[in-house]
Amino acid sequence: MEAIKKPIRTVWDIPRHEQFAPGHNMCQGCAAALIMRMLMKVVGKDAIVAMGTGCVEVTTTPFPYTSWRNPWLHLAFENTAAAASGIEAALKALKRKYGIYKDRYVKVVAIAGDGGTFDIGLQALSGMMERGHDVMYVVYDNEAYMNTGIQRSSATPLGAWTTTTPVGKRMRGEPHPKKDIIGIALAHRIPYIATANPAYPTDMMEKFRKAYETRGPSLVHVLSPCTPGWRIRNEHSIHVARLAVLTGMWVQLEIVNGKPRVTVKVRKRKPVKEYLRLQGRFRHLTDEEIQRIQEMVDRYVEEINRWVGEEAIGPVEA
Amino acid sequence: MTESTEPQGVERYLGKKYPRTWDEVPIAGIVPWPGNTEELPKHSWRTIRPVIDQEKCIRCRMCWVYCPDSAIVEVDKEYTNKKGRTFKVSYEVNYDHCKGCGICAFECPVNAIQMVPEER
Ligand SMILES: Cc1ncc(C[n+]2csc(CCOP(=O)(O)OP(=O)(O)O)c2C)c(N)n1
Ligand code: SF4
Ligand code: SF4
Ligand code: SF4
Ligand SMILES: [Mg+2]
Numbered sequence: 041m042e043a044i045k046k047p048i049r050t051v052w053d054i055p056r057h058e059q060f061a062p063g064h065n066m067c068q069g070c071a072a073a074l075i076m077r078m079l080m081k082v083v084g085k086d087a088i089v090a091m092g093t094g095c096v097e098v099t100t101t102p103f104p105y106t107s108w109r110n111p112w113l114h115l116a117f118e119n120t121a122a123a124a125s126g127i128e129a130a131l132k133a134l135k136r137k138y139g140i141y142k143d144r145y146v147k148v149v150a151i152a153g154d155g156g157t158f159d160i161g162l163q164a165l166s167g168m169m170e171r172g173h174d175v176m177y178v179v180y181d182n183e184a185y186m187n188t189g190i191q192r193s194s195a196t197p198l199g200a201w202t203t204t205t206p207v208g209k210r211m212r213g214e215p216h217p218k219k220d221i222i223g224i225a226l227a228h229r230i231p232y233i234a235t236a237n238p239a240y241p242t243d244m245m246e247k248f249r250k251a252y253e254t255r256g257p258s259l260v261h262v263l264s265p266c267t268p269g270w271r272i273r274n275e276h277s278i279h280v281a282r283l284a285v286l287t288g289m290w291v292q293l294e295i296v297n298g299k300p301r302v303t304v305k306v307r308k309r310k311p312v313k314e315y316l317r318l319q320g321r322f323r324h325l326t327d328e329e330i331q332r333i334q335e336m337v338d339r340y341v342e343e344i345n346r347w348v349g350e351e352a353i354g355p356v357e358a
Numbered sequence: 359m360t361e362s363t364e365p366q367g368v369e370r371y372l373g374k375k376y377p378r379t380w381d382e383v384p385i386a387g388i389v390p391w392p393g394n395t396e397e398l399p400k401h402s403w404r405t406i407r408p409v410i411d412q413e414k415c416i417r418c419r420m421c422w423v424y425c426p427d428s429a430i431v432e433v434d435k436e437y438t439n440k441k442g443r444t445f446k447v448s449y450e451v452n453y454d455h456c457k458g459c460g461i462c463a464f465e466c467p468v469n470a471i472q473m474v475p476e477e478r
Binding site for chain 2: 064073100107
C-alpha cells in the first residue's frame with residue numbers, strides 16, 4: 041500500500057489493508073497496538089521505521105518474527121531520533137550520488153515511548169528537530185516506562201501511582217505534573233506538531249497523514265492507554281482515551297508553522313473525576329487531591345483557549 | 359576465489375526455514391519475513407470471545423476500526439436482515455488473532471457483539 045494522500049474524513053476513508061501484522065504480543069486492549077495499526081495504514085510501504093526500545097518494540101519483534109511489513113530498525117533508548125536523522129541523511133546521499141529512490145518518496149518514521157522521548161531520547165530528538173531532518177516522529181505516550189514494569193517518567197501525570205511513585209503516608213503518587221513536550225517541540229520551530237488520541241481515529245490518522253507529508257521534522261504526540269499500567273479494564277482503553285479529551289485532561293491540538301488549532305472542540309467539559317475514577321492508578325486520590333487536579337486542568341484549558349484565540353474547550357458542565 | 363552462485367542479500371533467507379541454531383541466524387540478526395507474527399495464534403490469551411449478531415449489526419465499522427489486534431475482518435459478504443435492509447459488507451472475527459479484550463463489544467453502538475466465556 042502507498043501512503044494515504046487524500047484527507048481522511050470518515051472511517052470509510054481508512055484502507056482495509058493491514059500494513060502492520062496482528063499476532064504481536066501487546067497486552068489485551070493495548071492502545072499502542074491500535075495506534076501502530078492506524079499509523080502504518082497511513083504511511084504505507086515506503087516508510088522506514090526507526091523504533092526506540094519499549095513495549096511496542098519488544099512485543100512486535102520476538103525473533104525470528106516481526107509484525108512489521110516495512111524496513112524496521114531496533115534502536116537503543118537514547119538514539120531513536122539520532123538514528124532516524126542518520127537514515128534520512130543516507131537516503132539523501134543515495135539519491136544525490138546514485139539516483140536511488142529518485143521518483144519515490146521514502147521517508148523515515150521514528151517511533152518511541154514517552155520514556156524514550158520525554159526523558160532518555162530528548163537530546164537526540166532536539167538535535168533532529170534543530171537540524172531540520174525530514175523525519176516524522178511519533179511518541180506513543182502511555183505515561184510511564186511500561187515495558188520494564190511501570191516506572192514513572194516525566195510524562196507521568198500528577199498523582200498517578202507507579203512502582204517508583206508509590207502511595208503511602210509520605211508519597212501520594214507522582215508529585216510533578218506532566219512535562220510539556222509540545223512546548224519543547226514548539227521552541228524548535230518545526231513545521232508540524234500535533235497531539236492525537238486513538239479514540240478519535242480519523243483525527244489521529246489525518247494528523248499522521250499531514251505529519252508524513254510535511255517536508256522537515258514533524259512530531260505527533262499520541263495518548264496511549266495501557267491496561268496493566270493504568271489499572272484499567274481491557275475493554276475500557278478507548279473509552280478512557282475518549283474521556284481524557286472530554287474532561288480537558290488531553291487537548292487535541294494541531295500546530296502548523298507555529299499556528300495552533302484545536303481539532304476536537306469540547307463545548308462542555310466533564311469533571312476530571314470521570315476520567316480518574318476508571319483508573320486504578322488514581323484510586324488513592326482524595327476529593328481534595330482530585331480538586332487540585334481539576335484546578336490544574338482548568339488553568340491548562342484556559343491557557344489553551346487563550347493561545348488558540350477562541351473557547352475551544354468549554355467550562356465544566358454543571 | 360570462486361564466484362558464489364548463492365543469491366545475495368536478504369533473498370538468501372527468504373525461502374528458508376526459521377533458524378534453529380546460531381549459525382543459521384541471518385547476518386546481523388535481520389528478520390527477512392515481513393509481518394510473520396500473523397502466523398502466531400493468540401487464541402490461548404482469551405477467556406471471553408466476541409460473537410457478532412449479524413442481524414443486529416448496522417455495519418458502522420467501529421469494531422473493525424478499534425480492534426487493536428486486527429481481529430475483526432471486513433468481508434465483501436452481502437447480508438439482508440429481517441427488516442429487508444441489504445448490506446454489502448459483513449464483519450467477522452478472526453479467532454486466531456482475537457485476544458478477547460472486549461473493546462469491540464464495548465464500542466459497538468448497537469450492542470451487536472456479545473462477549474461469551476470460552477469453555478474447554
Ligand atoms: C539506556 C537504557 N536503560 C534502560 C533500558 C531498559 N528499558 C527498555 S524498554 C524500557 C521502558 C520504555 O519506556 P517507554 O519509552 O515509556 O516505552 P513503553 O515501554 O512505556 O512503551 C526500559 C527502561 C534500556 N533498554 N536502555
Ligand atoms: S504494558 Fe501497556 S503499553 Fe505495554 S503492551 Fe501492555 S498495554 Fe501496551
Ligand atoms: S475482543 Fe478485542 S481483540 Fe477480539 S475482536 Fe474484539 S477488539 Fe479485537
Ligand atoms: S460496531 Fe457493532 S454495529 Fe458496528 S460494524 Fe461492528 S458489530 Fe456491526
Ligand atoms: Mg511509556
